Every structure is written in structure tokens, then in C-alpha cells.
Amino acid sequence: AKKVEPKTLKVVVVINTNLGDKAFSDLVWGGVQKAAAEFDFEIKAVELGGDPTKQEPTLTELCDSKEWDLIVAGTFNLLEATKKAAEKYPDQKFLVYDAAINYADGKFKNVVSVLSKQNEGSYLAGALAALLTKSTTDPLVNDEKIIGFVGGGENAAINDFLIGYIEGAKAVDPATKILFSYVGNFTDSAKAKELALAQFQQGADIVFAVASSAGFGVYDAAKTADKYAIGVDQDKALQFKAVGDIVQAKHIPTSVVKNLDVLIYEKLSQFVKKTMPWGTHEAVGLKGNGMALANNEYTKLIVSADILAQVEALKAKIVAGTTVVPTAIGLTTEQIQVYKDKAGQ
Amino acid sequence: MASVSHLFHLEIGVRIMSENIKVEEYILSMENITKIYSNGFIANKSVNFKVRKGEIHALIGENGAGKSTLMKVLFGQEQPDSGEIFYKGKKTNITNPLVALHMGIGMVHQHFMLVPSLTVAENMVLGVEPGKYGMFSYKEAVKLTNDISKKYNLPIDAEAKIMDLPVGFKQRVEILKILLRGVDVLILDEPTAVLTPQETDELFKQLKVLKEKGYTIIFISHKLHEIKKLCDNLTVLRNGRVTGTAKVSDLTEQEISKMMVGRDVFLTIKKDVAQPKETVLSVKNLSWVDKHGKRVVNNLSFSVRAGEILGIAGVEGNGQRELTNLIARLEENQIGEILLYGKSIAKQSIREIREQKISHISEDRMTFGTVYEATIEENIISDRFYKKEFNKNYLMDAKKIKNHVNELIKEYNVRTDSKDLPIRTLSGGNMQKVVVAREFSSDPKLVIANQPTRGIDVGASEFIRKKLVTLRDQGAAVLLVSADLNEVIEVSDSIVVMCDGSIVAYLKDAKRVTEEQLGEYMLGIKKQSDEELREVVHD
Amino acid sequence: MDVIFKSIFSTVFFYTILRVATPLIFVSMAALIVRKGGIMCIAFEGMMLFAALGGVIGSALTQNLFVGLLLGTIFGVTIAMIFAYFVLVLQSNNVLTGLALNILGSGGTVFLLFALTGEKGTSSSLRSLQVPHWNIPIIKDIPILGEIISGHNLFTYLAFLTVILVYILVYKTRLGLRIRSVGENPQAAESVGIKVIRTKVISLLIGGLIASFGGMYMSMGYLPFFTRDMMSGRGFIGIAAQNLGGGIPLNTMLSAMLFGSAEAVSNVFQSLRLPSEFVQMLPYIVTIVGLISIGGVKKESKSKIKRIKEIKESTHE
Amino acid sequence: MINKIENQFKFIRIAISISIALLLAFLIISFVSKDPLFAMYNLIIGPFENIRRVGNIVELMIPLLFTGVGVSIMYSAGQINMASEGAFFLGGVAAAYVSVTFLLPYGIHPVVAMIAGGLIGGLIGLIPAILFVKFKALPVVSSLMLNYISYFLGMYVIHYIIFDPETGYLSSFLYKETAILPKLFSVTRIHWGLVIGLIVVVLGYLFLKKSKWGYAIRMIGMNPNFAQYSGINVGFYILLCQLIGGAIAGIGGAVEQLGMYSRFQYQKLSGHGFDGVLVAILANYNPKFVPLAAFFIAYVRVGADVMARNSDVPIEIVSIIQAVIIVFVASERFLAGWKHRKIVKASQERFASEEA
């Protein structure tokens, strides 16, 4: 490749799966795009399609080309390969998102990592759902205390959401029952819809969809069954509103928003301004606004102020550090099972 | 050879002079047809073939001479690489069978062209289905079938499924099928290969009626007496070339066969009186039921001794195939016993049976006898490839196999460029020679030969029949199943007749049997007593 | 546990089965027609994906449902015709071509969506149209029956109608007879002037059309949007249903519904605390068990076994 | 003479097929790219631009050698068995299990892992064959269903038995160092699996084309009735070759894990089994040609990756280009008319010279 002295900065983003999920991957890309527009640098996305064989060659090639001022790569799936590359190419700068690196041993001076604590956002969602299902005024809500959760494939990130969700629900009412099922992949939106419908059928009023593009099936199920769904990663209600699907938006009282785009945007702006704190990790949860529960017009429409206040109070405790939400990251299957058993079936 | 073709050209010349032919008199004329298959094989070389309106014209020649190919060209199934076809005086371009059918040319193929799971009526009307608005009226089809079968006096059960019909009836469906389409020219490619004498006679009667009604018939057969009986003129093909055209009445059978093969052929087999020894195969109270619950083999008992040829005569479809398949273990679940050297085969695998030097020529060459896509070599070694002598250090010994196969190709006179060509490139007769080479070269002690010469030219048939006798003389027991009565009588030492799954006659001395006599038993008109039948078991 | 029983023995559950089985019925009917034509085609997944996308794009761009259906059909049938061209005309290997077209379906749809609309992966931001649901007059008021069979998407009714139409087509029309003959003995068909390749192409065309409806149901009925790889193996399961049904339209439909039921049961069983992997396996295990039991029955006909017994008894006497 | 034309034709046909496919690819690319020539350059020349990319081709090729040979053996018996996919996946899982849980010395550890992979792969390959021989269940259907079952079974093992909670995603523990297959060359990731794969190719070739077992299998594939008639135990050989084919695919899965990965991290079926079907068909079920076909597929993939990385062409276009190239290359009768004319001419010339 030709080596012209770059006028502008060049940033490449490695996406472990594919763009276009309208959820996690697009979120990351959105943050990068925003920064690029503002600070005027060149960007490019490389998608791996979930194929682990491509991780190493892609990163090596990107490093080797010396073309990119910064490589943005993320998720735990890509972490090992990224660490390897960062070690091998100490002059190449990396921004790692949604994964944690331990810098204690003084390595990785060329890397910065950020993570948003999905479990904390999910905790609030669980709480909100558990409160909402007890509502006596909402006509869409039955009198059983049951809420639902549909995950894509079963993995640590999904279970991280699940545990937070269960804990949150139990925190406001230990009698709440949480139904949860997994699609088995992140593409079968029809199956996701069926699973959500089955949960509604079993008495749930509100189902949390954590299944990337398959999650759209869950939202549709809520619309079909005239129940509620909670969105993930981005503010789904506003997303639907933006394309004019108001009916759908009205079935999504809230979303667990990962403000990863904001975090990435901030890091990129630091990078441009050369204030990047190399060799540090930042895990941002509710405190610092790394995670948030969407509170939009539909939230206000559906969720009573009382419930919102209670959720807000829970949030304050987490921000203050008095409540610590457990995470699935680092837990064994048996340990996770303990939390799952709490869901109560 | 030169003298023969000279003779024929002379003959044509004489006829042309005497009859002062006008071109229009030929309903059909194929000129300078050359057909080259995509593997480069030249099946027809500048063939000129002319047929007059209202005649029965025989097309004869050895296996692989190019008869079927020429007819397929005429029927639009193959496209010639050069040459022209004139039909009713007009030059035509027959691009596919539909064109041929529209013009009035119909063909009954050498191999049945029927859809087994459909009924007779459905097969009859295929391509010209009755019914309105795209719908298919089955009732109408049945009616059409019944009408046409009445009109030509060829009775058939319109609602039977083809797969349940005996071959004779399938043949009938084929003929009715083209009659239904209202053609003027009928091409019959070896229609009698699978018929009994009685059925053949019946067919000939019908064909003659058709001829009288003005139909033109092209008739392909290897059976010369049939040609003599039925046809007006003949054209001989050899090696893709026309070697002559003649009036049938001008020639004797001997002359015709010499024309085809290029040398004298012996139509009778010379052999000594049999010297039967110990029993090799004995069958006791054997019965078998097909998947519809029909009892196809019915309480058979007989035995075959070393050094004799036992012929089984019978109309095809009377249990012969099932019988031979049971002996060769291709069918299972028999009732009763089959003993080889006194030991039951019920628990033995096909390989175990073959290792006791049992050979089997199946009547169904395409299904059992050969692998179409495999090479000649691969087809020959299928019963011996695993043996020590052909293997070395876990691999097959290519050199030894090559020599072995080349020897057999030479010995059995298989006409081919190389042992490594797929067997599908051979003509029917040569394919059968490959089968025979395999089955006869394993030093067999029992040969089960089911229709070994069906559809095979006189030369090759003679070769195979002689071989059977040689094997007998070397001490093999031979069970010969054939629908060709001439063959049964010529080759066998004694004859058993099967009808409807049972043995109805045992004729100890084949020499003293006539075709008519056999025919009566075969059709179930006569039956021997139980005492007489018991003699077929030699214990 | 009783929640599960309650779920399974409810009218909603049976309603669910019809909904889940709809795409499978379409594909299995498509597979049936194609199989009758003697073609072994595994490209339905690709056809359905393209049809699903075509329907969404067509209806979103024009806001006209029929244009959407038309475009979807064109997309799906195009894939069928590509299959036909390569397999029947150029004689490419059918399994290979099928696999290649499925790969094409997976990536090609995303690419096309991107090229035409700038969206990638899902079409949820397109305002595509949905085929309506239908409450059947009178029937909808019959207690249990109404709850099960009324109120479905029109595609669901079309699926069942397709079964009847396929039956008529195969057994009662000229074309059907020709398709069967071409599938069973092409030489025979050719010898009576039937154009073999053309007939096979027609059977693929019809198969492609029916499969397209299966695909469009997914993105315009079942769900109101297209997502990447949304068929998730339904094309293959349709072939399995066809195989289970032994080429008979009614049995094939029942097989598709059996599979739909297994899927629905598995969805409900997710609330049992079994490892999710095992619950997700269930539908596939059911299919295999189905194949085994059909095969077991096929082995020997009853009349034959009975007859053998009779003969054995009579010879013993 | 005719053979010469046939071979010549095959070569020309493939060359033209590839050209057409590339032309089509170019058209599609020009549709979306600002600089289609640059994209095409990356697609075609890109894979050879540096050693590492050539290495990538070979790395991609290695698993396809196994599945390609495995499928060639399976399909030679006329069984359309897609279980190579499940066999490859579970072979990898079994190897992961052995690599994670067993304590074995260098040299022996990978061998045991590969044996484990081979055993489970063989079993997976065998099941559709048993269902076919015993119950007449169509292998193409049962094997597709079995692939899903294999996937979920494998994920269960990863999730419940050798799950490493530290990584933050669903993956196994690190493989023990003793189990890893060493690299062959330092710059690339090409590992000893290449050698094993080539050995499998040679053995597969000898087995299928030169041994009595291979002969029996091929005869069954072409005409099972004939095989039975000749005394070949059809059921046994069908089971045998599906077992062997599945085992080879399973070993491939093990080799891929031990050579390319340090822990099991597939989240879905890897597709190597289906690719093996493509490779086997392109190689005409002859192991001799498997390396060539595998190279071809790997080359196209790497080219597409390079293109997607370096140009503005989206990665999904790969699937289109792949599909187009594969079906064109496999089309038997493409240009058949031309070939026929050529053969006819040659035959006519021969005919004429014979006449003379």
C-alpha cells in the first residue's frame, strides 16, 4: 500500500459480527461516525461476520499497513486477538470497547479500553418491569407478577443482562417470576417472536429482548399480543418513532441504552486532542452515564411517575455504590445457575 | 465382404431398373446421415435409408451397428451431424420427437419408454392428454385406451399400473401408444426380444393388418426367421454403414446373417450327449410372495446336476426372474429350501455363494449386470477384485488386473478401444459380452443364465451359447432361463416349463421337443402329472 | 410444570402451531412439486430469503402490497430459475448449486438491501407493508375451533389452499401428469414429445413461486420486516417435511405441522430449567424420529407378511 | 484425439467460466464501488501481495483438505450426507475437551485429541447412514437435522463442561500447550495440520481410487444393485465409508482447533463441512484434486477479505462472487455445443482419412 503523509487521522473499526443489527454493532459505528463528522477524520469499518479465523489476520493486516492511526476493536470475543496484536505492534494505538483489560502489569501502553456495565442498566429494567407488571391501572397488564426475557444465544454478555434483570426485579418484589428463553442464534427473529409470545401466553406482561437483530421479533410480538417489550442497546421506541411506527413505539416503555457510542465518541475526541489516557480501562455504568434506562415520551405515557421515581431511587443507590449489581462476566456456569434459579419457575 | 456389397448394389440396381422408381414413392428417405456421439464415436456413416409407403422394412445388423441410432435420428431424439431427411417428398428438419409425432412418425423403443408408477391409460395419453382448461380427464383417457385397444384388437387393462404388467403387455401399451397418436410410420426397435412365439405371432398378425391399412413399418430384429416371416424389404447396417438393401424374399436366412456378420454363422449348436454327475443345485418346495402379496413363485422343486444344462422355458413374468434372483440371493424371504451341494443357502451371503463358484447372468443387464458409468475393467472385476491374487499390500494390483482384463476382452471378443472406457459406450451386445466374460471366467460350477442372449445379434449369441455348452462339458451345472424357445431347445439337455410360478412340465430330452409343444405348456393349456414332474428332482 | 401443560393444551397453542407451520407448509409443497419433477433441490433457503426481501422492498418503495408480493415472487422465482439454468441446462451438480445459491441468499440479500436502501441487516426502518390477518366470519364465533383457525394471517390460509392446489395440480392436471412422468422416467416422457427440460423448469418455477410465498410470509406476515438470515433453516426443514410425507401432499402438510408442533412445544419447554441447548434440539430430534418411524413402516407391506404366514401355515399342514 | 479435445475443453471451459464470473463480479462491484478497478485488483492479486496472505490461503485450505477428502469418500457411495458439518464441529469440540482436560505429553496430546475428534466425527457421519440402511431415511435430510443437533450438543459441552468464565464470552478454557499443533513457518500461521492434511489426501486417494474397499464403495455409488449382485456387502460399505468420511471431517475439526486456536470459540456452525461438499464436488470426488479445489475456494475467500478490507466494497459481495464462480466452474455442459462441434470435426477428419 502507498504511504502518503496523512492529512487527516484515519480510524478503522473492527466489528466482530456484522453491521446492520440496529443494536450493538450499529451503536459502536454510530459513535465513531459522530466523532468523525465532528473532528473530520477518515473512518472505515471491517466486519468479521462472527468468523474467529479472521480475527488475527485482520488485525495483523491493519497493524501492518501502518495506515491507521487508531484501531477500534471490541467485545470480549475479539479481546485475545486484539491483545496479541497490541503486544506485537506497540506503536499501533488501539481503542478497545466493551471488554476489560488489566493494565496492572504495565503492559498495553498503546491501548485504552472502555466498557459499559450492561448489568446495571438491566437491573433497572428488571425493576421497572417488576413494578409495571403489578400495575392495576394499565389495561395491558394482568394481575400475575410475571415478566419475561428473550436472549439470543446463551453467552456471558446475554447472561450479564439476565442476571441484572433478575436481580432488579427481585429487588423491588421478590415474588416476581422471571421467564427467560434463548433463541439459539441472533438472526431468527421469527423464533424470537414465538418465544416472546409463549412468555406472554404464560402470563408475562413485559419481555426484555436481548437478541441483536432477532430481537425485532420480540418487539413485534409485543405489538401483536398488545403487551410490552423492553429494548436493548439503543432507544428502540425512538428508533421506531423515527421511522413512523408509532404503534410499535407505544409498546416499548423503555430500553436499556448502552451509551457506548458516547463513550467511544469521548475517547475519540480525546484521541484527536491527544489527551487519550493510554493504558487505562474505564468501566462506566449508571454512574457516568455509561448505561441508562431510556426515558422518553412513551415511557412517560406508559409508566407511572411513581414507578419511575422508584426506579430512579434504585439508580441513585447504584450510582452511590450502596447497591452492587452482580455480573455474569467471570462467573462459571454453575454460579450463573444460582441466579437463574432465583427467577422462579 | 467386397463381393457381398457388390451383390447388393447389383440387386438395388436391378430393382430400380425393373420398377422405374419415382422419388415420391418413398414415404421416407434418409440421405447421407452421419451421426457422431459427443464422445467422438461415429455411429452412422453416410447412411442412406429409404422406405416405401405401406411396406414393412427390416433394419438389421449386429449389435452396435447403429440401428437404434439411425432410428433415433429419424424420431428426432438425436440430431444428425450431417445428412438430410425427406418425408413424403419434403425435406424436413426433425428437431425433437414432438415434430416426428406431428409428422406421423412414431417409435417403439428397444427399452420400454413407460412410466412405471402411472397407469396404462395415463401412459397411453402422455403428451396428448384429454381434458379441458389444462385439466386432465382420467376418465376420458381410460375411454380412449379402451377404444383403441378394441379397434386394434389388443386388449389391455387401462387402469393397471405399468409396474404390475408383464412385459408382453408393456410392449402392447407401447404399440397402442403410438397408434393412438395417429402416426403413419411405425418404428419398432426390437419389439419381439421379450415376447413368446405366440405373442410374437399375435403381434405379427396385427402388424400385417396395420400394413394393409396403409401404415408403413420399420422393424428392427435380430431374429432372422421373423424378418423372413414379416418383412418385405431389408436394409443391412454394419459398423455404421449401409452394406445393402434387398427384397427379403430373395435371400435365405443364412445369406442374411452372413450379410450382417460378414462370415458364415451356425444357427445350430453342435454338442454331445450330456453326462450328468452329482447334484449341484436343488430347490425344494420353493415359494415366494411379492410386495403386493402375490405368490409369484409357487412350490417349485427341481435339481440341476453337474454336466447338464437344464433349460427353463416359460412366458416371461411367470416367476423365472424371481426364481433366479432367489437362487442368486438377490431376493430374500423365500419359503422352502434352496440347497447348494446339499447345503441351504438361506444364511449365506451373495459373496459366500459366489465363492462356491456360482455365476449369474441377470436378465436385467442395466440394473444388475453392469455399472453404466464405470469402465469396462471395473465392470469385469466386480466379483474378484478383493481376491488375494489381485491385491498387493492393501492396494489393488493394477498391473495384474490390467493383464487379466485385457485377456478377457480378447477372449470374449469385446469390441472396444480400451478397457478404460465407460461401459456405456458399448453397444448392447458388447455390454453383454462383458457380463458373460465376468461370469464365465470364474471357473463356475453352477451357471445361472437368465436370458443370456436377449437382444443380441446372431454372432454374439452363437458365441455365448457355445460357451454354455463348453462349460457344461467342463463339468459345470447350467440353469438356462430363456424366452427364446429355439435357444432353450438348442442349448438345453432337459427342459422345465414354468407357468404362473409353477413347474408344469419336465421334458427329459430336449432334442425331442418342439416349439409348439413347449408353447402349449407355457400358456398353461397342458400340464404334466405330479408323477412326471417328480422326476426333475434327482436325489 | 402445570403452566406448561396449561400452555400446551390451550387453543392458543394450536393457533401457534398453524402460525409456526405456515412457512414450512409452503416450502414442503414447493419441495414436493420439485421432487415430482425429479429434481433434488436444496436451494429453497436462498429462494425464500430473496422473496422475503423482495416483498419488503417492493411494498416499502411503492406502498402497494401487490407490488410487494409481485416483486417478492419475482425475486424468489429468479433464484429458482438460476438453479434451473445451471442444473438443468448447464448440468452443474445440484447439491453444489443449491449450496451456492443458499450462500448467495444469505449475503446477496444483505448486499441488495444495502445497495437499494442503504440499510444493512434489517429492514425495520423501511415502511414495508404486511399482509392482513383475517377473522373468518361465522367460524370465528365457534368456541374452540374459531379460536384456533380464525384470525390468522392470510398467508396461513393461502398455505392450506396451496396444499389443495398442489394436489390438484399434481394429480388432476395435464401439467401434473407431465411433471410426474418427467420426474420418473424422462426418456419415456421425451419419447412422446414432452419437452423434459422445459417441464422440469416449470416444476421449479412453480416450486419457486410457492417457496417465495413461504419467504414473503416470513417478512410480510409472520413479521413485518426482513432481517439477515431470517429463514434460519426453514428451507431445509421443509425438505424434511416433504421427505416425511413421502411425496403425498396431505401427508407432507401433516409432516410440516408435526414439525411446527415440535417447534412450538420446544418454545414452551424453554421455561423448564433444562439446559437451553437440549430444548432447542427437540424439533430436529422429532424430525429424525419421524423419518425413522416412517422408514420402519415402509419396510414390508402388511399384505405380504400376511400372505407369507398363510403359505407357511398351509405347507406345514 | 478425443481425449485431448476433452481435456483441452475442460481447461478452456473453466478458464472462460472464471472469466465470466469475474466479469459479473466486476459489474456488480462497479455498481457499489467508486474505484472498481482497485477493488478487483485487491480481489485477484491481493491474496498474493505478501507472504502472510498466501499463508492465509493455506490456513483456510487446511480444514478444507479434511472435509473435502471426507466428503469425497462419503459421496462416492452415492450418499448425499451433509453431516460433515456437524462432524467437523463436534470433532473440534472433542479435541477442545481433550486439550483442556487431559494431561498428556507433547506429541501424544494432539494425537489423542485428533483421535477423539475422529471418533465423534465418525459417529456423526455414521448416523445418517444407519438411518438410511435401516430405515431408508434420506441422508440429505437426516444429516441436515443432525447438524443442528450436533451444534447444540457441542455448545452444551462448551457451556457446561469446559466453559472458561474468565474470557467474558462463551468459550472453552485455554488449550494446554502440549496439545497445540506447532506452526510450520514463522511468518504465517500455517501449522502441522497442513502436513497431516496432505497425508490424509494421499491416503484418501489410495483408499478411494486404488484399494479394494474404495472400489467397492465407488461401485455402490454408481449402481448399488450391481454391487449387491456382485457379492459386495452394500450396507456394510455404506456404513464404513460414512464412518471414515465423518471421521476425517472430525479429525479436520480437531486439527483446525489445535492448529489455529488457543481455545474453542465458535459461536455457530463453522461452515467447513458445507465447504467440504463444495470442494469435493469441484474435485469430482477425487481426493487427488481436493487440494486444488480447496486452494481455489480459499483463494476466493481471502481475495474477498482483502478487497473488503482495502476498498469500499461491502463484505457481503463475497457470497455473490463465490456463488457465481462456483456454479460456473461446475457447469458440465457450459460450452458443450462448442465441444461437440469440435469433436465432430475431429471425428469427421478421422473418418475422411480412413476413407482415403
Ligand SMILES: Nc1ncnc2c1ncn2[C@@H]1O[C@H](COP(=O)(O)OP(=O)(O)OP(=O)(O)O)[C@@H](O)[C@H]1O
Ligand atoms: N449416447 C451415446 N454416446 C456414445 N456412444 C453411443 C451412444 N449411444 C450409442 N452409442 C454407440 O453407438 C453405436 C451404435 O449404437 P446403437 O444403439 O445404434 O446400436 P444398435 O445397432 O441399435 O445395436 P443393438 O442391436 O445392440 O441395439 C454403439 O457402438 C454404441 O456403443
Ligand SMILES: Nc1ncnc2c1ncn2[C@@H]1O[C@H](COP(=O)(O)OP(=O)(O)OP(=O)(O)O)[C@@H](O)[C@H]1O
Ligand atoms: N427433489 C427432491 N427434493 C427432496 N427430496 C427428494 C427429491 N426427490 C426425491 N426426494 C426424496 O427421496 C425419496 C425417495 O425418492 P423416490 O422418488 O425414489 O421415491 P419413491 O421410491 O417413489 O418413494 P415413495 O414411496 O415415497 O413414493 C423420497 O421420499 C423423497 O422425499
Ligand SMILES: [Mg+2]
Ligand atoms: Mg402482571
Ligand SMILES: [Mg+2]
Ligand atoms: Mg439398438
